[in-house]
Amino acid sequence: MNFKVMPFVMAAVTLLFSANVFAAAPIRIGALFAVTGPAAFLGEPERNTAKMVVDEINRAGGVRGQKLELIVYDTSGDATKAVQLATKLIKDDKVVAIIGPSTTGETMAVIPVVERGHVPLISCSAGSKITDPVKRWVFKTAQNDSLAVGRIYEYLQKTKQTNVSILTVSDGFGASGREQLKSQAARYGITIVSDDTYGPKDTDMTAQLTKMRGSRTQAIICWGTNPGPAVIAKNAQQLGIKTPLFMSHGVSSKKFIELAGDAAEGIRLPSGKVVVADMLPASDKQKKSLMAFVRDYKKHYNAEGDHFGGHAWDAVMLVRNAINNGAFTAAAIRDQLESTRGFAGIGGNFNYSPQDHAGLGKDAFVLVEVKNKDWMIVK
Amino acid sequence: MAKPIRSGSDAMKRDFLLFIGFSVLVMLAPQYFRGGYMMNVLVFVGINTMLAIALNLLLGYAGQISLGHAGFFGLGAYLSGIMTTTFSLNPWLAMPLAAVAVGSLAFLIGFPVLKLKGHYLAMATLGLGIIFFIIFNETYEWTGGPSGLSGIPYLELGGISFNSDVKSYYLIWGFTLAVMLFALNLASSRVGRALRAVHDSEVAAQVLGVNARLLKVQIFALSALLSSIAGSLYAHTMTFISPTSFGFNFSIELLTMVVIGGLGSIYGSFLGAALLTLLPEILRGANDYDIIIYGGLLMVMVMYMPGGLVRGIPALFRKLAGRKGGVDHA
Numbered sequence: 001m002n003f004k005v006m007p008f009v010m011a012a013v014t015l016l017f018s019a020n021v022f023a024a025a026p027i028r029i030g031a032l033f034a035v036t037g038p039a040a041f042l043g044e045p046e047r048n049t050a051k052m053v054v055d056e057i058n059r060a061g062g063v064r065g066q067k068l069e070l071i072v073y074d075t076s077g078d079a080t081k082a083v084q085l086a087t088k089l090i091k092d093d094k095v096v097a098i099i100g101p102s103t104t105g106e107t108m109a110v111i112p113v114v115e116r117g118h119v120p121l122i123s124c125s126a127g128s129k130i131t132d133p134v135k136r137w138v139f140k141t142a143q144n145d146s147l148a149v150g151r152i153y154e155y156l157q158k159t160k161q162t163n164v165s166i167l168t169v170s171d172g173f174g175a176s177g178r179e180q181l182k183s184q185a186a187r188y189g190i191t192i193v194s195d196d197t198y199g200p201k202d203t204d205m206t207a208q209l210t211k212m213r214g215s216r217t218q219a220i221i222c223w224g225t226n227p228g229p230a231v232i233a234k235n236a237q238q239l240g241i242k243t244p245l246f247m248s249h250g251v252s253s254k255k256f257i258e259l260a261g262d263a264a265e266g267i268r269l270p271s272g273k274v275v276v277a278d279m280l281p282a283s284d285k286q287k288k289s290l291m292a293f294v295r296d297y298k299k300h301y302n303a304e305g306d307h308f309g310g311h312a313w314d315a316v317m318l319v320r321n322a323i324n325n326g327a328f329t330a331a332a333i334r335d336q337l338e339s340t341r342g343f344a345g346i347g348g349n350f351n352y353s354p355q356d357h358a359g360l361g362k363d364a365f366v367l368v369e370v371k372n373k374d375w376m377i378v379k
Numbered sequence: 380m381a382k383p384i385r386s387g388s389d390a391m392k393r394d395f396l397l398f399i400g401f402s403v404l405v406m407l408a409p410q411y412f413r414g415g416y417m418m419n420v421l422v423f424v425g426i427n428t429m430l431a432i433a434l435n436l437l438l439g440y441a442g443q444i445s446l447g448h449a450g451f452f453g454l455g456a457y458l459s460g461i462m463t464t465t466f467s468l469n470p471w472l473a474m475p476l477a478a479v480a481v482g483s484l485a486f487l488i489g490f491p492v493l494k495l496k497g498h499y500l501a502m503a504t505l506g507l508g509i510i511f512f513i514i515f516n517e518t519y520e521w522t523g524g525p526s527g528l529s530g531i532p533y534l535e536l537g538g539i540s541f542n543s544d545v546k547s548y549y550l551i552w553g554f555t556l557a558v559m560l561f562a563l564n565l566a567s568s569r570v571g572r573a574l575r576a577v578h579d580s581e582v583a584a585q586v587l588g589v590n591a592r593l594l595k596v597q598i599f600a601l602s603a604l605l606s607s608i609a610g611s612l613y614a615h616t617m618t619f620i621s622p623t624s625f626g627f628n629f630s631i632e633l634l635t636m637v638v639i640g641g642l643g644s645i646y647g648s649f650l651g652a653a654l655l656t657l658l659p660e661i662l663r664g665a666n667d668y669d670i671i672i673y674g675g676l677l678m679v680m681v682m683y684m685p686g687g688l689v690r691g692i693p694a695l696f697r698k699l700a701g702r703k704g705g706v707d708h709a
Contacts, residue, residue: 079621088416104526105621112618127526170517172525
């Protein structure tokens with residue numbers, strides 16, 4: 001009797017083991033996004049995009065035969081929570097890489113945790129101090145503000161509009177923009193004739209604009225995220241200000257055109273290429289990624305994919321590519337990320353190196369203009 | 380509401396044994412959570428307990444509300460942070476300096492503010508908290524603005540750097556236990572009795588020879604000073620601070636901890652802080668519904684445990700055990 005049972009047992013054991021081999025545990029990737037709270041306009045598209053990309057990858061059979069598992073936590077934009085959740089991802093969930101957080105403040109808070117935990121972090125926030133100076137385990141996909149400022153100044157220099165007024169919002173985004181606007185001005189021969197700020201919740205900026213109207217300014221640059229810039233656009237229209245108005249990439253979504261209505265016409269701003277994906281020449285290296293992102297996002301969520309979601313798209317794809325190149329551990333993924341060259345993503349063409357963990361050049365931004373309630377590329 | 384006055388060495392012995400028992404539990408806890416993420420959460424339970432005790436001294440004992448305690452917490456954190464980064468001061472020196480500065484500031488602010496009562500006091504302290512928040516947010520040169528202040532050093536003692544969750548746990552809880560012991564002693568001292576007298580009737584207290592006005596300001600300053608120490612410890616364990624951690628929401632969360640735990644009970648403050656810190660972790664499995672469950676639970680607790688957890692839990696046990704009897708004051 002025993003003789004007859006043995007082969008079955010053997011077979012069963014073998015099957016059990018081989019089943020284990022085939023259904024290997026999925027590779028875990030952590031994500032921290034501010035899905036709720038004041039930064040939800042960043043966190044929500046980021047979470048949606050990250051989930052979507054991981055789903056698509058798994059549907060196509062995963063990476064090298066292994067599925068990915070995305071563990072998303074909501075930080076609600078709070079630095080303390082971000083630190084706790086990053087610790088949880090590293091210690092309890094044992095992820096091989098972390099995507100996010102959404103804001104610069106949270107990212108700066110999480111950096112000591114990942115540096116200590118030896119897990120690569122790909123931040124989706126823009127602050128240049130995240131990767132300057134370079135930290136061993138920290139990368140980012142959002143474009144530096146300095147590149148956006150450079151784009152505007154380059155254009156102003158070319159069109160000889162060198163006396164500018166700046167109007168920035170008093171939050172992290174505006175503060176960083178203001179710093180860049182002031183520090184880069186000299187390099188492009190720009191003179192800042194007036195420098196004003198407004199509060200994130202202000203509903204009327206006529207005072208600041210009236211002051212600028214009286215000066216010899218040739219261009220007004222406003223740095224903020226919705227809804228402030230839309231109010232400024234409307235105020236400027238009401239005051240009959242003819243001075244060209246420039247905005248930051250913080251409003252490069254259809255939402256801004258909706259909010260500002262007619263007042264948005266003629267406004268120019270630097271933007272990630274995602275809003276003008278279909279207008280790009282076929283020769284653009286990013287076109288394929290951009291079209292895929294826009295199409296997938298429309299299909300999954302029936303909404304326009306924006307460049308915030310794009311930061312998460314880039315981050316997930318960077319990790320995917322690293323794993324595809326044979327990196328399965330946190331340390332190996334870090335090394336692979338650092339050697340990423342010529343990855344054409346949503347935010348731009350990424351070239352990481354040991355000296356550069358931001359990876360983008362000035363070609364990440366195009367200058368766009370609002371025409372007939374849509375974006376047009378400024379030549 | 381307030382704690383009944385105990386006398387006699389038996390009660391004192393019981394209090395002492397309770398504290399020793401609690402301290403032993405706290406010191407042994409890391410054995411069960413070795414290395415895991417839970418250690419990190421328990422560090423925050425410690426910081427929040429210290430803050431809840433500080434607020435409880437003011438609210439539970441003296442009966443004076445503050446909706447701006449996150450501001451004092453933040454002020455301690457920022458002062459420590461700025462002194463140790465910009466001026467490279469030793470953290471052990473920065474912490475008491477910050478505490479004294481915040482305490483003195485609160486003492487000065489306390490005189491005009493604590494003249495107010497009820498809703499007006501709530502509004503004034505609320506405003507205070509918001510002003511502090513705006514200062515943290517707008518003085519870029521000092522605080523780094525909304526993107527925060529980084530590179531704050533860890534605390535060090537005799538060559539040991541408190542740079543891991545387990546080490547931080549012992550550091551934070553060492554301080555928290557000391558604050559607890561101090562608060563317990565204060566509560567059962569002459570000052571504690573005077574505070575409770577002010578709580579029940581300011582006029583009656585003054586008739587009995589208590590300088591109510593000065594006492595209120597003193598306890599306000601002490602409460603701010605303890606919050607500042609908690610802030611410094613927070614800054615040196617996180618090594619990064621940003622304004623979002625010290626906003627109005629956190630003031631409300633502290634108030635909730637004190638009320639849910641039990642007004643005028645030091646152990647209640649611990650229970651409230653532990654519950655409000657751990658609950659979001661436990662509820663995380665419920666995904667998007669966690670906020671609803673969280674709010675619902677708090678509502679049920681306030682409705683059915685008006686005396687807070689510290690009185691509600693024993694009452695619940697007695698009910699379950701089928702015994703009848705009055706609610707014991709813990």
